[in-house]
Amino acid sequence: MRPTDCKFLKSHEWCRIENGIATIGISDHAVSHLSDLVFLDLPAKGASVTVGESFGEIESVKAVSSLYAPVSGEVVDVNSKLPDNLEWLAQEPFGKAWMIKVRVTTKSPDLIDTAAYDAHCKAEG
Numbered sequence: 001m002r003p004t005d006c007k008f009l010k011s012h013e014w015c016r017i018e019n020g021i022a023t024i025g026i027s028d029h030a031v032s033h034l035s036d037l038v039f040l041d042l043p044a045k046g047a048s049v050t051v052g053e054s055f056g057e058i059e060s061v062k063a064v065s066s067l068y069a070p071v072s073g074e075v076v077d078v079n080s081k082l083p084d085n086l087e088w089l090a091q092e093p094f095g096k097a098w099m100i101k102v103r104v105t106t107k108s109p110d111l112i113d114t115a116a117y118d119a120h121c122k123a124e125g
């Protein structure tokens with residue numbers, strides 16, 4: 001079951017905003033479709049991310065996928081342990097598998113709530 005305190009992009013990134021800081025990751029749906037993850041590239045602390053633009057890449061044995069920012073702002077923290085523990089994405093995509101934390105300046109107008117995201121995933125198959 002997906003957490004109800006997250007907002008989602010239809011490209012399967014999620015964010016949870018608390019006190020102006022967005023914790024960002026990818027959803028269980030994305031992880032299940034990617035399968036067999038082999039590489040993750042994340043931005044450095046202090047980098048800027050922009051709504052709708054790529055902030056990194058995740059690679060599976062099938063494909064390389066861009067990760068899109070649901071918010072704009074400065075990266076204030078990076079989950080540096082995640083690239084060496086990609087199994088966390090399957091185990092706890094909304095917990096210890098967070099990717100970056102961003103001090104939010106702008107939110108994407110395309111963020112949807114959990115119910116709308118669930119419906120999107122069902123429609124996508």
